[in-house]
Amino acid sequence: MNRVLEINTTTREIWLKLKNIFLNNKTARAGHINQQFSNLTLTSCSSLDDYCQKLKELAKQLGDVGQPVLESRLVTQLVQGLPPEYAIAGALINQLSPTWDNTPTMLNHEEMHIKNQARQSTSSTVLATTTEPPDSRGPSSSNQGKGGFSSNRGGWGYQGRASSKMIASSKALATYRIGVKDIIFL
Template sequence: MLHAIAYKVVDHIDETEKPTENSEGFDEWKEIDALFLQWIYSTLSKQYLDRVLELKTTAREIWVKLENIFLNNKSARAGNLNQQFSNLTLWSCSPLPDYLQKLKEIASQLTDVGQPVDELRLVIQPVQGLPPEYAVAGALIHQLAPSWDDACTMLHHEEMCIKNQNAVGNSLAVLAATAEPS
């Protein structure tokens, strides 16, 4: 839709009636529609292209078919995405930046199927899937309910502290193991 708006061709996919073949500007409209249709086809995976590819069609007709394909299973998709969002853990998609990105992507997909994730849930959910080492940042996030960006920053800082503590602990263990008894 962003491309359609940017290139001023929304009338090719919304409910605007196409011009008749005899009307002035039909040839130009037909050419633009063909270009837009090519763009739609070029963005589809083979699976979806095979389902919608037709001769003598318009961008609007294909757009409606795609809407039907993607929105007909909206409730089932929303349920599946909600389950993924609620059950995702750091261990299942480590490292931390990937985990946070995956949560953000699922939240975006939930919005696409009419189940938007509010900011508070988006901020609190990552804490649920973290191991106990992140308890300090988790408690702060629960208490402060910061923005998504601030919560991500807090978790990244916590991750650095955990890595530093582990490095110090490993160094002390190596020193203790190599030290000669007196």
């Protein structure tokens, strides 16, 4: 306030001094906001919605300091800040050039797809066992009774038993018969 208020100063002079101070800081502010805008990523935000909101707010702040952000630049920056698991959605967005309003919706669908894939991959553990009797040529030397890999009838199979903990902890159990082997999806 000491920079603006002086003895015998008119309101017009005060206004001009304030305007000058603001305009001198405008370029520095614009540079700082532009850097924040360019460096913002989805991983630095709490959610996809938070990421989109922060980008939109920074774009508005850039407009306030005389550097408006075009919608196409806003969408491009949104895609550039996405992590690798969004690569396909990002490429599609770049190709289609959707509006800002449609882009977050497309990414929300992709986010749901990524979460579903992660959920499915963690609940699908595969265990292979043999259902045929041991090879008639006799037991293998070092793996007898220990549950190890051995060759039988021209193929490799696991000889042993699945632990009861593995089967008991499975969420879904489906057995498919393939030739003489069983594959159990846990």
